[in-house]
Amino acid sequence: MRGAKRHRDRIGTACAVMTAVVAAAFLAMAAVLVVRAWGAVGPGFLFDPSSRVADRAGIGPALAGTLWLAVLTAAFAFPVGVGTAVYLEEYAPRTGLAAVVGGAVANLAGVPSVVYGVAGLALFVRGMGMGPTLLAGGCTLAALALPTVIVTARTAIRAVPRGLREAAFSLGATRWQVVRGQVLPAAAPGIVTGSCAAFTRAAGEAAPLLVLGAVSFMTFAPRTPADPLTSLPTQVFAWSARSQQDFAAVAAGAGVALLLLLLAMNLVARAVHRRVQGVSP
């Protein structure tokens, strides 16, 4: 703190107090979670299956389910989202149908996640006959993440200087060579950051999976995408709903595990970001 910013007045003091309250509330929230989770974490908590007895309940299947869902979501939404963004920015005409699709996608980014659950129930679980499986969950979360991936990828692609493209074209590069050699490498850090944020957010979603019919009691860890839909967020929900019956501590434990998993995903995203940034020209 230095310079003119230091001079306080009544409004500044009030704002400072409010900021402190927000920070304190955040810390209190984190502290309560960690303290409560502490009691739930036994040696096998991360790997044990769920149990009807709170003391013996673990998050093994739920954790495996969420890892599957994150992989499936990224596998579906990343190529399609980046491909769409490249098409809309580099190939499609600025007007007409492509612009309409672009606008509709941007608006879909604000649709509540639970609505995707309802659509996913009709389209994937019942329409395509997938049933309440991890695959159906992955498809639904991919549809949920897709608009964000496209919007952030388009922003990153648009930020690539025109001169870069023009120079490549003038050297005789084809459009694909420009995209592959100039646009994508330059836009990669932005694309990776935005997509990973979208996947992390999707991995923390419980509402759409609940609508699809996620199960919260599984005795084995899912091994293929065709196994029943289970996930950490829905496990936190199920245990929270039973917090009166000793499940409050394991719910906190699962919540902390979920937070740590999302944090780890963020760190991976940052590592990838740094790598692609190093590669780009």
Next chain:
Amino acid sequence: MTAARMPLSGRRAREPADRLARPVFLACAVLTAGIVVAVVGVLVLETARFFGVVSPVRFFTETSWTPFAEDPRFGILPLLAATAQITAGAAVFAVPAGLMTAVYLEHYAGVRTERMMAAVTMALAAVPTVVFGYLALTLVTPLLQRLRPGTEAFNGLAACLAVGFMILPTVVVLTRSALRSVPAALMETGLALGATRGRVVARVLIPSAAPGIMAAVLLAMARAAGETMIVTLAAGNQAQLTWSPLEGIRTLTAFIALSSLGDAPSGTVRYGAFFAVSAVLFAVTWGLHATGRFLMSRRRAESAA
């Protein structure tokens, strides 16, 4: 994607790769468009089928929502009122707190405080909503019950507080960017004229950033209206019209999340009710979101001019 696997180095491979790229990217765009159409289409179709059985007039005017009763009633008003209560209540907490935090961070805080609070805001934004729901139910509600013994185990107030906390990062981040778009000369002029920093903020900066701040509030409210897990866990499941924030209520989102736990067979009226409620929710959040985005784009156009 096949395009990514195409060999690039060989001179002969170049031409086919270029020819293949366009259709592959087009296929991605078509698939995206297909998903958009399918999501919107399935909502519209099932809602239309539902309104073929239940009259839309009764749907929007009746005050009783009992889809599982022998003689089911589909009056959406209690659900809409609950969503309005949560959205407005969350805004009551989040808007002053977010605005003041944003003002402090932009115009008063030192570099270290600013960085620390930016990290707190980011962390808060990354917390899954089900965790907020857990805290609302097992931390906020017991505290409220100690303060007001009549508070029900499921109540709107705890959910409002948690949803408000959840949308706080949205308000802070977007308000900060709105404040930042105000030319620095305004603050300097105000200070040079002898006004206090607080006076310039209240009289000059906030009014000139008002459209952007309004956009921030609307986008945050759109998130609050669509929030599901907090209200499902903490606000309860009573579809009732009440002014009391200490009683249980059921929002549009909570109905969708809770009722589908017992799976309704396809084609029934109850199944259709999910889609009708989803369509209403879609319309509400879309309206808030689109207005917010419109205000933001206008702000951008103004500041560019």
